[in-house]
Amino acid sequence: MHITVVGAGYVGLVAGTCFAETGHDVSIIDVDKHKVSTLQEGEIPFYEPGLKDLLIRNIRQKRLVFGTDIRQAIAGAQVAFIAVGTPQAESGSADLRNVLEVAGAIGDAMTGALVVVNKSTVPVGTARKVEQIIRQRTSHPVRVVSNPEFLKEGAAVEDFMRPDRVVIGTDDEEARHVMTDIYAPFMRTNNPILFMDCLSAEMTKYASNCLLAARITFMNEIANLCDAVGADVDLVRVAVGSDKRIGHSFLFPGVGYGGSCFPKDVRALDRTAEAHGVHLSLIKATDESNESQKRILPRRIFQEFGPDLSGMTFALWGLAFKPRTDDMREAPSLVIIDELLRAGAAIRAFDPEAMGNARRILGNRITFCESNYQTCEGADALIIATEWNEFRRPDFDRLKRLLRRPAIFDGRNIFDPNRMHELGFDYVCIGRNRNRFSRPDGQ
Numbered sequence: 257m258h259i260t261v262v263g264a265g266y267v268g269l270v271a272g273t274c275f276a277e278t279g280h281d282v283s284i285i286d287v288d289k290h291k292v293s294t295l296q297e298g299e300i301p302f303y304e305p306g307l308k309d310l311l312i313r314n315i316r317q318k319r320l321v322f323g324t325d326i327r328q329a330i331a332g333a334q335v336a337f338i339a340v341g342t343p344q345a346e347s348g349s350a351d352l353r354n355v356l357e358v359a360g361a362i363g364d365a366m367t368g369a370l371v372v373v374n375k376s377t378v379p380v381g382t383a384r385k386v387e388q389i390i391r392q393r394t395s396h397p398v399r400v401v402s403n404p405e406f407l408k409e410g411a412a413v414e415d416f417m418r419p420d421r422v423v424i425g426t427d428d429e430e431a432r433h434v435m436t437d438i439y440a441p442f443m444r445t446n447n448p449i450l451f452m453d454c455l456s457a458e459m460t461k462y463a464s465n466c467l468l469a470a471r472i473t474f475m476n477e478i479a480n481l482c483d484a485v486g487a488d489v490d491l492v493r494v495a496v497g498s499d500k501r502i503g504h505s506f507l508f509p510g511v512g513y514g515g516s517c518f519p520k521d522v523r524a525l526d527r528t529a530e531a532h533g534v535h536l537s538l539i540k541a542t543d544e545s546n547e548s549q550k551r552i553l554p555r556r557i558f559q560e561f562g563p564d565l566s567g568m569t570f571a572l573w574g575l576a577f578k579p580r581t582d583d584m585r586e587a588p589s590l591v592i593i594d595e596l597l598r599a600g601a602a603i604r605a606f607d608p609e610a611m612g613n614a615r616r617i618l619g620n621r622i623t624f625c626e627s628n629y630q631t632c633e634g635a636d637a638l639i640i641a642t643e644w645n646e647f648r649r650p651d652f653d654r655l656k657r658l659l660r661r662p663a664i665f666d667g668r669n670i671f672d673p674n675r676m677h678e679l680g681f682d683y684v685c686i687g688r689n690r691n692r693f694s695r696p697d698g699q
């Protein structure tokens with residue numbers, strides 16, 4: 257099959273490359289000329305484990321090409337995936353300009369029947385809008401399908417190759433057949449392809465992301481309460497997650513979720529509900545609570561050192577919103593940095609992959625270091641904002657020698673509080689602070 261993918265971001269590039277890997281002829285196009293020329297040379301413009309090898313193999317086998325010309329890419333294609341960005345608009349709803357612009361361009365470029373698949377995360381009802389726009393521009397038959405994507409950055413290839421489920425929104429038999437054919441190679445272990453109407457498919461994506469965001473937020477709040485009463489959230493988390501109805505994933509408390517999806521999708525679902533006169537109190541609270549959680553470490557630091565941090569330096573490990581990505585969108589590290597700089601502190605930071613993106617955002621407001629150890633040279637305390645594996649077992653003696661005082665504020669709970677205590681560190685974490693912040697009897 258000849259498949260065109262519009263948008264060469266995390267989703268479009270991974271999806272297109274994986275389709276090529278199963279034997280299809282795939283054209284991926286993007287408006288960003290620089291990105292396209294980078295990809296044509298076999299380089300990936302962002303960090304995603306395992307993607308580069310697949311990309312190079314499929315370019316060499318001539319199953320995967322990149323371009324900027326949508327007309328050329330649509331002519332002769334049987335299926336076109338829309339995988340462009342849907343960032344947050346000023347109102348908090350999803351900005352659909354890219355998606356609707358691409359719909360128009362696809363309509364203008366069609367030379368025959370086409371299945372158009374919307375993979376971008378879009379508010380309920382968008383597939384209908386896309387179909388209307390395309391039909392206004394062409395007399396060729398078009399079938400619009402909703403196919404939300406559930407991959408995670410950092411494990412995107414694995415997730416795409418072995419999805420838990422694929423969701424397809426369509427009422428059309430022919431489109432259903434085409435989509436089954438495309439996804440069958442990825443569904444060999446009995447994980448289901450779930451067919452439904454477009455509205456339900458669009459809603460499924462938001463419901464999934466918002467539920468995950470709410471789970472994280474719930475445990476953040478439980479962790480904060482654990483600190484207030486003197487309980488240990490790790491023990492609570494394991495015991496709660498052992499209930500088969502609950503499960504263990506997405507129960508790790510921390511400094512709040514970030515990234516290009518959860519924050520904007522939570523807000524967009526809230527705006528969709530408002531537009532339909534429905535009040536989603538849990539969703540509103542999730543967003544509000546998460547914004548507050550991003551400030552938990554600055555709050556702890558002020559408790560420890562007072563509100564004026566002039567003359568103090570903090571080492572910061574981790575800038576990306578999570579490990580195994582260089583994505584800085586809505587990263588909690590940015591809020592932590594802002595708060596500490598505002599209080600007069602200096603920051604020395606390191607991230608294994610996100611230094612380039614962080615530099616573009618932060619310029620010379622902080623010092624970027626060559627290694628995690630270098631950040632600690634002369635720092636008053638160490639802050640951990642992202643749980644990269646390589647931060648989990650540092651040389652603690654070396655840390656103690658480098659830091660001006662042995663204080664660690666761990667926003668990801670990567671160390672054992674007892675061990676840290678034995679090693680002589682003043683260790684503050686999330687929900688496991690051994691009565692440090694608790695008030696007896698809630699007084």
Ligand SMILES: NC(=O)c1ccc[n+]([C@@H]2O[C@H](COP(=O)([O-])OP(=O)(O)OC[C@H]3O[C@@H](n4cnc5c(N)ncnc54)[C@H](O)[C@@H]3O)[C@@H](O)[C@H]2O)c1
Binds near residue numbers: 354407
């Ligand atoms: N990143 C994720 O983990 C993830 C997971 C699931 C779903 N999604 C959703 O998938 C969509 C894409 O996300 P992403 O992370 O890949 O975005 P991204 O920002 O990484 O990439 C989007 C790409 O679309 C291109 N683009 C924008 N307008 C275009 C146009 N008119 N024509 C051609 N190309 C255009 C941009 O240049 C960019 O390269 C979003 O709706 C997002 O919410 C993302």
